[in-house]
Amino acid sequence: xTRGDIFDPACPTRLLLDRVGGKWVAMAVKVxxxxxxxxxxxxxxxxxxxxxxxxxxxxxxxTLAGDGLVMRRxxxxxxxxxxxxxxxxxxxxxxxxxxLREWAETHMAEVAAHRRIASxxx
Amino acid sequence: xTRGDIFDPACPTRLLLDRVGGKWVAMAVKVxxxxxxxxxxxxxxxxxxxxxxxxxxxxxxxTLAGDGLVMRRxxxxxxxxxxxxxxxxxxxxxxxxxxLREWAETHMAEVAAHRRIASxxx
DNA sequence: CGGAATCCCTGCCGATACTG
DNA sequence: CAGTATCGGCAGGGATTCCG
Numbered sequence: 369x370t371r372g373d374i375f376d377p378a379c380p381t382r383l384l385l386d387r388v389g390g391k392w393v394a395m396a397v398k399v400x401x402x403x404x405x406x407x408x409x410x411x412x413x414x415x416x417x418x419x420x421x422x423x424x425x426x427x428x429x430x431t432l433a434g435d436g437l438v439m440r441r442x443x444x445x446x447x448x449x450x451x452x453x454x455x456x457x458x459x460x461x462x463x464x465x466x467x468l469r470e471w472a473e474t475h476m477a478e479v480a481a482h483r484r485i486a487s488x489x490x
Numbered sequence: 491x492t493r494g495d496i497f498d499p500a501c502p503t504r505l506l507l508d509r510v511g512g513k514w515v516a517m518a519v520k521v522x523x524x525x526x527x528x529x530x531x532x533x534x535x536x537x538x539x540x541x542x543x544x545x546x547x548x549x550x551x552x553t554l555a556g557d558g559l560v561m562r563r564x565x566x567x568x569x570x571x572x573x574x575x576x577x578x579x580x581x582x583x584x585x586x587x588x589x590l591r592e593w594a595e596t597h598m599a600e601v602a603a604h605r606r607i608a609s610x611x612x
Numbered sequence: 613c614g615g616a617a618t619c620c621c622t623g624c625c626g627a628t629a630c631t632g
Numbered sequence: 633c634a635g636t637a638t639c640g641g642c643a644g645g646g647a648t649t650c651c652g
Binding site: 380381382383384385388389391394395434435436437457460461463464465467468469470471472473475476477478479481482483 | 502503504505506507510511513516517556557558559579582583585586587589590591592593594595597598600601603604605
């Protein structure tokens with residue numbers, strides 16, 4: 369099966385990129401992976417992800433939890449405290465993302481240089 | 491530098507995902523990588539990327555060319571024929587994407603299963 | 613035939629405000 | 633403190649049309 373992947377409407381890579389392409393997903397996975405196997409509270413995550421809005425963090429975590437990539441643990445206290453950690457599945461996703469990070473850090477300057485040549489005036 | 495990556499506004503990974511996350515970028519890179527070092531005409535690309543619209547293919551290729559990931563060769567004939575091929579830079583991007591594809595093909599079923607459990611009713 | 617420009621719609625994401 | 637609901641701005645991307 370060489371053409372059964374990206375070309376299907378339900379192509380796995382397409383589906384993955386739709387999720388990982390989200391603005392905060394990659395960052396959340398990285399932060400949680402760095403903390404692994406420890407947990408991080410909501411506020412702690414917010415602190416470690418500068419610029420994320422309250423809403424988007426909650427939404428991102430909810431999606432990731434729904435996908436089985438992160439585990440949610442609720443402490444039934446007042447005020448409520450919720451902790452997040454990567455599942456094994458979520459942790460396994462960090463490797464491919466790390467490869468992507470590595471490529472980006474190595475080559476994005478080159479890409480930026482090309483862009484500058486291609487569109488000098490703007 | 492451990493925190494200098496995703497957290498910067500100009501974080502390379504963020505920038506990369508903004509591009510690769512585009513609906514047709516990953517597919518185009520894969521198709522061109524499979525054809526490498528051969529070239530593909532516009533029509534040929536359109537054929538190999540089912541579902542892509544005329545406009546989005548042109549736009550995707552223009553962006554990739556502007557980023558220095560693909561090379562454009564125009565045959566000055568009537569009607570005009572344009573051929574595309576990956577640059578070495580673009581070819582190097584295929585490796586990280588291949589890793590992502592591999593992860594997706596291995597684990598996306600698992601992700602889908604979790605989603606089904608998380609939201610059985612819709 | 614390749615591609616650029618236009619129109620429109622949809623979904624993401626941010627800000628704000630409210631519940632427990 | 634954690635989470636949700638609502639609103640609005642904005643960009644991605646699809647269909648169509650016109651130019652070379």
